Amino acid sequence: MASHFSNAEWDKINAIFKNSAEDFGLPKRRKDSVIIGSFNIRKLGRIEKRTDQSWEFLKQTISRFDLIAIQEVMDGLEGLEHLSSLLGNDYCIAITDVTGATPGKSGNAERLGYLFNKKKVERTALASDISFDRSEIINNLYDNREQFNQAFERHSEKIVAWEKKVLQRKAIGKRAPSKPSIEMPTFLAFIRQPQSTSFRINGAKNTTPYEFIVVNAHLLYGTNKKEREWEFKALIEWLSLRAKYIDKLYHPNLLLLGDCNLDFDSVPAMKENIEALLTGLNKTVLKSKKAAVANFPLLSEHPKEGILKTALRQKATYDQIGIFSNDPRLPKPADNANAGSTAGGYDYGVFNMGNLIAQALHGKNIDQLSKPQKKALYKKAEFDISDHMPIWMRLKLPE
Numbered sequence: 001m002a003s004h005f006s007n008a009e010w011d012k013i014n015a016i017f018k019n020s021a022e023d024f025g026l027p028k029r030r031k032d033s034v035i036i037g038s039f040n041i042r043k044l045g046r047i048e049k050r051t052d053q054s055w056e057f058l059k060q061t062i063s064r065f066d067l068i069a070i071q072e073v074m075d076g077l078e079g080l081e082h083l084s085s086l087l088g089n090d091y092c093i094a095i096t097d098v099t100g101a102t103p104g105k106s107g108n109a110e111r112l113g114y115l116f117n118k119k120k121v122e123r124t125a126l127a128s129d130i131s132f133d134r135s136e137i138i139n140n141l142y143d144n145r146e147q148f149n150q151a152f153e154r155h156s157e158k159i160v161a162w163e164k165k166v167l168q169r170k171a172i173g174k175r176a177p178s179k180p181s182i183e184m185p186t187f188l189a190f191i192r193q194p195q196s197t198s199f200r201i202n203g204a205k206n207t208t209p210y211e212f213i214v215v216n217a218h219l220l221y222g223t224n225k226k227e228r229e230w231e232f233k234a235l236i237e238w239l240s241l242r243a244k245y246i247d248k249l250y251h252p253n254l255l256l257l258g259d260c261n262l263d264f265d266s267v268p269a270m271k272e273n274i275e276a277l278l279t280g281l282n283k284t285v286l287k288s289k290k291a292a293v294a295n296f297p298l299l300s301e302h303p304k305e306g307i308l309k310t311a312l313r314q315k316a317t318y319d320q321i322g323i324f325s326n327d328p329r330l331p332k333p334a335d336n337a338n339a340g341s342t343a344g345g346y347d348y349g350v351f352n353m354g355n356l357i358a359q360a361l362h363g364k365n366i367d368q369l370s371k372p373q374k375k376a377l378y379k380k381a382e383f384d385i386s387d388h389m390p391i392w393m394r395l396k397l398p399e
Contacts, residue, residue, distance in 0.1 A: 077111070084115060191219070298310070
């Protein structure tokens, strides 16, 4: 089975996109507002890995955004640069160097990037990664030394078993199994360093602009789902501590955009735990008069669209938007209940390209397809576009 959509399939997809993309959650462009979002574009790298139709689909999607954080940018930048060229001279790139691996060695290496519309968004001076002080890491290792020793012993046993399998496979001419990774007993460090870049969004003349430190993150996906939660909580606590003294930041608002790999389906308690964490942070760490208020809209049920899923397979809400701010113009948790109530006002959502493609090819949403239909759609869509769907937030331009 081909890994790309055929020309005939793309014709059907493009017809639906052209006529009713907004029905599937893609935000309309408006002069009175700005669209900010995030999109994990699977293995965004070599141009020839995607078809011309796929690049055009990505272009038409991202052209609705004024600022979008992108994850899984490969070390070779030709894919991101190609996408920027398709978008035209109004769009600019901001990009990190590789994170997630030591240069020259295998690992989870990728870059974190942004595309932004310079007519509405201005890049300002700050650019940095987010990391923990070495002494904190060392203290963490020491305080949890018994748990780490046990984890290392378990890992040693796995390595011995793995080495035996490698020899067995080699003897019969088969490929060696993947080397097992160490299962951590607690959070130690990010698998890929989140990155922060500062941006300004201007309104009409003589208005105060929005100024954000935007944090782009692609957190751990690994098989141990507790590690996913630890990474997310560590990042939120880091942001919350910065937001406690938000008047000292380069810009007075923090905005998290990224793939946090939160799995609500297989870990049902996670959503409740994270909401409790955020509620607790708003009452403790963020309780001072100067501190920001934390708002994660995609953890709230949208008043019109209900629970939003961001994975193409619609099983989980991996991707998140997090706003840490005390600016009265920016949305707080209570505002989520009224999202989308006014044209050009605050709103948030997911572009459900999975349902768009399913409707184009089969006249049904993904959850109504047969297993063979789903399998074929996932294989092509994940290869040609991505296994994640774009998330977004609309803000009224500063007044």
